[in-house]
Amino acid sequence: MKGKPMVVLLVEDEPAHAEIVRRNFADFHPANRLMHVPDGQAALDYLYRRAEYRDPERSPRPALILLDLRLPRVDGLEVLKAIKADPKLCRIPVVILTTSAAETDIFKAYDNHANSYLVKPVDFLQFVALMETLGRYWLMWNEIPLLDRA
Amino acid sequence: MSSDADNRQRSLREKAEAMLAQSHRERIDFSPAEFGRIIHDLSVYQLELEIQNEELRGAQGQLGHTRDRYARLYNQAPVGYLTLDASGTIRQANQTFADMMGWECADLVGRALAGFMAGSGHDIFLGRFRSFFNNPEGKSIDTVLHGNGARSFTARLTGRKETDESLYPRQEAGKAMLLVIVSDISAQKAMEDALRQEQDTSRLYLDVVGASVVAIRSDRTVSLINQAGCRLLDYPQEEIIGADWFERFLPERARAEVEAIFGRLMTGMIEPVEYTENVVLTRSGEERIVAWHNTVLRDGAGTITGTLSSGEDITERKRAEEALQRLSLVAAHTTNAVFIADAEQRIEWVNEAFTRLTGFAQIEVRDRTLYEVFQGAETDPITVAAIRAALDAGQSYEGEILGYHRSVSTYWTQLFIDPVRDADGRVTRFIGVQTDITARRQARLELQEKNAELERFIYLISHDLKSPLVTIKAFLGYLEQDLIRSDAARIAQDMDYIRAAADRMGQLLEELLSLSRVGRVTRPPVRVECRDLVEEALRLTAGGIVERGVAVRLEEMAGTLVGDRTRLLEIWQNLIENGVKYMGEQTAPCIEIGAERRGWELVFYVRDNGMGIEPRYHEKVFGLFEKLDPKSEGTGLGLALVKRIVELYRGHIWLESAGAGQGTCVRFTLPEAIEQRSEIQA
Numbered sequence: 016m017k018g019k020p021m022v023v024l025l026v027e028d029e030p031a032h033a034e035i036v037r038r039n040f041a042d043f044h045p046a047n048r049l050m051h052v053p054d055g056q057a058a059l060d061y062l063y064r065r066a067e068y069r070d071p072e073r074s075p076r077p078a079l080i081l082l083d084l085r086l087p088r089v090d091g092l093e094v095l096k097a098i099k100a101d102p103k104l105c106r107i108p109v110v111i112l113t114t115s116a117a118e119t120d121i122f123k124a125y126d127n128h129a130n131s132y133l134v135k136p137v138d139f140l141q142f143v144a145l146m147e148t149l150g151r152y153w154l155m156w157n158e159i160p161l162l163d164r165a
Numbered sequence: 166m167s168s169d170a171d172n173r174q175r176s177l178r179e180k181a182e183a184m185l186a187q188s189h190r191e192r193i194d195f196s197p198a199e200f201g202r203i204i205h206d207l208s209v210y211q212l213e214l215e216i217q218n219e220e221l222r223g224a225q226g227q228l229g230h231t232r233d234r235y236a237r238l239y240n241q242a243p244v245g246y247l248t249l250d251a252s253g254t255i256r257q258a259n260q261t262f263a264d265m266m267g268w269e270c271a272d273l274v275g276r277a278l279a280g281f282m283a284g285s286g287h288d289i290f291l292g293r294f295r296s297f298f299n300n301p302e303g304k305s306i307d308t309v310l311h312g313n314g315a316r317s318f319t320a321r322l323t324g325r326k327e328t329d330e331s332l333y334p335r336q337e338a339g340k341a342m343l344l345v346i347v348s349d350i351s352a353q354k355a356m357e358d359a360l361r362q363e364q365d366t367s368r369l370y371l372d373v374v375g376a377s378v379v380a381i382r383s384d385r386t387v388s389l390i391n392q393a394g395c396r397l398l399d400y401p402q403e404e405i406i407g408a409d410w411f412e413r414f415l416p417e418r419a420r421a422e423v424e425a426i427f428g429r430l431m432t433g434m435i436e437p438v439e440y441t442e443n444v445v446l447t448r449s450g451e452e453r454i455v456a457w458h459n460t461v462l463r464d465g466a467g468t469i470t471g472t473l474s475s476g477e478d479i480t481e482r483k484r485a486e487e488a489l490q491r492l493s494l495v496a497a498h499t500t501n502a503v504f505i506a507d508a509e510q511r512i513e514w515v516n517e518a519f520t521r522l523t524g525f526a527q528i529e530v531r532d533r534t535l536y537e538v539f540q541g542a543e544t545d546p547i548t549v550a551a552i553r554a555a556l557d558a559g560q561s562y563e564g565e566i567l568g569y570h571r572s573v574s575t576y577w578t579q580l581f582i583d584p585v586r587d588a589d590g591r592v593t594r595f596i597g598v599q600t601d602i603t604a605r606r607q608a609r610l611e612l613q614e615k616n617a618e619l620e621r622f623i624y625l626i627s628h629d630l631k632s633p634l635v636t637i638k639a640f641l642g643y644l645e646q647d648l649i650r651s652d653a654a655r656i657a658q659d660m661d662y663i664r665a666a667a668d669r670m671g672q673l674l675e676e677l678l679s680l681s682r683v684g685r686v687t688r689p690p691v692r693v694e695c696r697d698l699v700e701e702a703l704r705l706t707a708g709g710i711v712e713r714g715v716a717v718r719l720e721e722m723a724g725t726l727v728g729d730r731t732r733l734l735e736i737w738q739n740l741i742e743n744g745v746k747y748m749g750e751q752t753a754p755c756i757e758i759g760a761e762r763r764g765w766e767l768v769f770y771v772r773d774n775g776m777g778i779e780p781r782y783h784e785k786v787f788g789l790f791e792k793l794d795p796k797s798e799g800t801g802l803g804l805a806l807v808k809r810i811v812e813l814y815r816g817h818i819w820l821e822s823a824g825a826g827q828g829t830c831v832r833f834t835l836p837e838a839i840e841q842r843s844e845i846q847a
Contacts, residue, residue: 029632029636031633031636031639031640031662031665031666032632032635032636032639034658034662035635035636035639035640038643084628085628085629088782113628114628114631114632114635115624115628115631117623117624117628135635136635137631137634137635137638138638139638139639139641139642139643140642142635142638142639142642143642
């Protein structure tokens with residue numbers, strides 16, 4: 016168990032879904048910081064501290080990335096590839112969080128070294144349970160590699 | 166009268182006196198008158214007798230002459246004469262025969278003729294002699310007679326029954342005799358032998374040659390056929406010789422024609438036909454095709470007596486030729502392009518379809534390598550290398566390749582190349598067959614595109630349609646909690662999310678349905694002026710235009726469209742809506758709509774000065790459910806729908822935009838919707 020607040024980057028184009036995740040984090044993991052970007056391009060800008068995320072204060076290194084697959088502009092899979100191909104970013108656990116249960120999506124995600132693949136449950140209580148477990152596992156039990164704080 | 170005659174007369178007188186003295190005739194006394202009369206009578210009588218005697222002597226002399234002449238004829242005849250008795254003993258022989266034998270005539274008489282023969286000749290003569298003796302007419306015996314010393318000759322014996330007994334030697338009177346004529350036929354025999362030998366040799370030649378040799382007389386019968394001819398017809402020689410050639414050995418349908426030619430040949434009306442082909446009938450009823458070389462036969466007087474032909478059975482060759490001809494017909498007329506290349510992979514022959522496909526005629530590609538002909542700028546070098554590797558290794562190649570027509574247009578073909586090997590397994594040729602699969606390939610690509618689209622549809626079910634459902638369910642859960650807590654702000658927020666998600670679902674379903682109908686549900690085509698269509702689209706989008714304060718400029722819009730009015734309208738409606746929606750921060754928003762001619766194509770455009778689209782997204786925006794702005798209200802189906810409609814009319818759609826903030830110009834063509842007449846006027 017770690018006492019330090021952790022940064023979680025949520026890449027989600029659907030504002031409603033982002034709101035659901037935000038509410039769950041507020042309920043279960045209030046100590047952690049949830050950063051939300053609405054598309055793939057924004058995610059890359061955030062990670063590479065470009066454009067509006069140039070200021071490191073606005074783009075703290077995340078300990079976990081929650082990545083949707085279908086995103087405007089740059090697709091989630093492209094973001095995943097970019098992260099895993101970059102030695103400075105590749106150690107950050109990337110958990111795919113998407114509505115798609117399509118086999119091709121699952122295969123492509125793991126082929127590109129996703130650390131986990133989760134399908135958003137349609138049922139509300141299951142969604143809540145998933146978010147609680149997810150935070151517990153990835154933020155409390157899981158060992159996070161030392162990240163570049165620059 | 167000679168003294169010889171006087172002597173004879175005197176001796177006759179003495180004989181007569183003696184006879185008178187012995188007769189004891191009574192002496193009678195006569196009166197002198199009577200004496201005188203008697204003496205007169207006697208004198209007359211004596212004279213008569215003398216005359217008679219003289220005549221007799223003359224006759225005898227003549228007879229002697231005649232006899233001598235006949236004896237001379239007999240003895241000096243050009244042939245030998247023999248008189249044989251029933252035992253075959255020589256009873257008389259003439260001088261000619263004696264000369265033939267080198268014997269004296271007298272020495273031959275009493276000897277057996279067979280004694281002058283030797284070996285089998287002797288036995289054959291004895292065997293045949295009785296029948297020859299009894300009935301010699303029309304018979305002859307050829308035999309070798311051995312004469313005095315080393316003298317021998319081939320004799321032909323012919324006989325005649327001797328009936329005139331007076332001609333027999335005196336002592337043989339009353340016995341049957343045979344007159345035998347002996348001819349020395351040694352020279353003739355030698356000639357005949359030589360001739361026979363020559364004939365045998367000729368026959369040998371005839372039988373040795375592979376060709377059938379047939380001679381046909383003017384009466385249509387076969388006078389000669391060699392063994393090859395017998396084998397061809399499958400009859401023994403004796404059944405063919407003398408048979409009616411036309412009746413027997415030609416099938417009925419061919420008979421009249423060949424007979425007519427033969428008839429004209431016989432009458433000399435036409436020159437011998439050097440070369441003819443006709444069908445003959447074998448014993449089994451099989452028909453064989455024979456190629457003949459003909460000539461006419463003439464007798465010594467130059468009269469045509471028949472024909473002589475040598476024929477070759479060309480049935481197999483003919484069949485092979487026909488099969489080959491059929492095959493070459495296939496190769497020449499198949500719709501597939503066919504080429505034949507030599508072992509060095511240089512083209513030897515191409516068919517018509519090849520010329521149609523490539524634009525190259527036989528003479529243009531002859532001796533060029535396959536690679537020169539097929540390769541073009543866009544031909545996959547890996548494919549070419551694969552072909553070369555396979556052919557160099559003497560293997561077949563099968564694959565698809567992009568070819569270049571001489572007019573530089575391209576085509577896709579399915580290519581098969583197979584090596585042809587000789588008996589030793591060496592590659593002598595390559596045969597290539599190309600099928601034009603440009604259309605098929607296009608269809609396949611379209612099918613792949615459709616499949617990809619279908620996959621996106623399925624994807625939609627798993628994501629885009631599920632996404633609002635997740636939202637609704639989640640916020641219903643929160644709503645429940647918030648109602649219990651009576652958190653009014655949260656309740657309102659929850660309900661907003663639910664409403665937005667439900668709306669979105671509804672919109673998605675509606676647009677999906679619309680999209681799926683494009684090309685599937687068709688309304689009868691109608692004529693509509695482009696300008697009318699655009700003006701209606703502007704009326705339908707007037708709300709957004711006015712709200713955003715967009716200036717619209719309708720430019721040159723000549724032309725008439727024929728098609729589904731609703732669909733065509735949707736193109737402009739969607740593009741105008743997009744223009745308004747993505748106007749961004751533009752303070753003087755403007756949309757220009759028009760059409761311009763580029764080459765022979767009419768290109769429509771809808772141009773805005775809004776937020777623009779970065780070049781890297783130009784393709785992506787036309788995909789299903791692709792949105793560039795996550796905050797926009799759209800479903801990501803608008804441009805996908807437009808693209809489908811444009812493609813329904815075989816058109817293209819593309820974007821022109823320098824990038825973010827540079828405005829966007831959507832251009833498209835509608836070739837199949839443009840009315841041809843209006844195009845000409847335009």
